[in-house]
Amino acid sequence: MLTVLEPDEDLFMYLSVSEHAVSAILLRDQRVQYPIYYVNKTLVDAETRYLPLKKLILALVHAIRKLPYYFQAHTVYVLTKYPLKLLLKRSNFTGKIAKWGIRLGSFNIRYRPRSSMKGQVLSDFVAEFSPRKELEIVCHVEVHPWKVFVDGTSSALGATAGIVIITLEGIKLEHSFRLGFRASNNEVEYEALLAGLKAVLGLGAKEVEVYSDSRLVVNQVQGSFEAKDSRIMEYLRLVKQTMDRFLNVRVVQVARGQNRHADFLAILASSLTKEVPRLIKVELVAESRVNARIVISLIIAAEPCWIDSIIDFLVED
Incomplete structure (x- = not known):
C-alpha cells in the first residue's frame, strides 16, 4: 500500500x-x-x-x-x-x-x-x-469501424429481422427480432437496419460499417434511389437521423451469401424449433418504428352524426 x-x-x-x-x-x-x-x-x-x-x-x-x-x-x-x-x-x-x-x-x-x-x-x-x-x-489500439450485418424477411410466418455485430475485438453479438405487426420486405429491412444502428450506438461505437443484402435500402440510404412511399420515406428519415449520431457510417450492399449469419437469425426468430445451438436473444418489436399518420378532413354537419365520436377519437389519438 x-x-x-x-x-x-x-x-x-x-x-x-x-x-x-x-x-x-x-x-x-x-x-x-x-x-x-x-x-x-x-x-x-x-x-x-x-x-x-x-x-x-x-x-x-x-x-x-x-x-x-x-x-x-x-x-x-x-x-x-x-x-x-x-x-x-x-x-x-x-x-x-x-x-x-x-x-x-x-x-x-x-x-x-x-x-x-x-x-x-x-x-x-x-x-x-x-x-x-x-x-x-x-x-x-488504432480505431477501426465496428461491423454490423443486418437482414429482414417477411413471410406467412410473420416479419422477422436479425443483426450480427462484430466489435473491434472480433466478438460477435447476435440478436433476433420478431415484429408484432405486418410489414413489407422493404419495411422489415429498414427495421433491421435501425435495430442494428441503435444497438451498436448503445455499445459506444463511433465508426460503423453496416452490411445489408437489400439493394433498394442501401441505394436509398446512399441517395442513389429515391424513396416515394410515405412509410419508406419516414424510415429513411429515421435511419439518417440515427446515422448522424456517429462520427462515420458506411452502408454497404453485400451478396446474400455474405449475409447468411444475419439471415439465419431472422429465420430463427420465426422458427418453432426448440433446440438452438447457443443462447441468442429473440426480441419482440410490438409496434412499427414509423408511426402511422391519419389525415382527417374537416366534416361539417348541420346535425349531430353517428361518426362524430369516431372523428373525435381519431383526432385525439
Whole structure:
C-alpha cells in the first residue's frame, strides 16, 4: 500500500493488457494521482488466447480478487475508453463473461471514459509493464469501424429481422427480432437496419460499417434511389437521423451469401424449433418504428352524426 485513504473516498483504476499479462493500478485523485496498489497477473494456457477486451475484464476481476476490501468500502471508477459496462450488462453472453458480469455487479463499480493519463507514476507504470517486444497496449489500439450485418424477411410466418455485430475485438453479438405487426420486405429491412444502428450506438461505437443484402435500402440510404412511399420515406428519415449520431457510417450492399449469419437469425426468430445451438436473444418489436399518420378532413354537419365520436377519437389519438 502506497498511500492512506479517507473513509468513503472515491478511487480510480486503470487497466492494461499485453500478450502475456494483465495488470491494474488503483489510485486516489486529489488533483494529483497517488497510487494505492498495483496488481498484475501472468496469463496461462487459454487466457493467452483471450481477445483484448476479454483480457481487460479479466484484469478487473483479478483486481477484485486481490483487493476485495477496497471495492467493498469504496466506489471505484474504472477509467477506460472501451464499453465494458455495456458489454457486461448484455443478456446474450454466456460462460465466463456472464459469470464475471454477475460478480462485478455486486460491487459499486462505475465506468468513465479515459480522457488522459495523469501523473508520472502512471506513465512509469505503463512503461514498466510494456513487453520487450514493441507490442501495442490495448488502450492505444488504432480505431477501426465496428461491423454490423443486418437482414429482414417477411413471410406467412410473420416479419422477422436479425443483426450480427462484430466489435473491434472480433466478438460477435447476435440478436433476433420478431415484429408484432405486418410489414413489407422493404419495411422489415429498414427495421433491421435501425435495430442494428441503435444497438451498436448503445455499445459506444463511433465508426460503423453496416452490411445489408437489400439493394433498394442501401441505394436509398446512399441517395442513389429515391424513396416515394410515405412509410419508406419516414424510415429513411429515421435511419439518417440515427446515422448522424456517429462520427462515420458506411452502408454497404453485400451478396446474400455474405449475409447468411444475419439471415439465419431472422429465420430463427420465426422458427418453432426448440433446440438452438447457443443462447441468442429473440426480441419482440410490438409496434412499427414509423408511426402511422391519419389525415382527417374537416366534416361539417348541420346535425349531430353517428361518426362524430369516431372523428373525435381519431383526432385525439
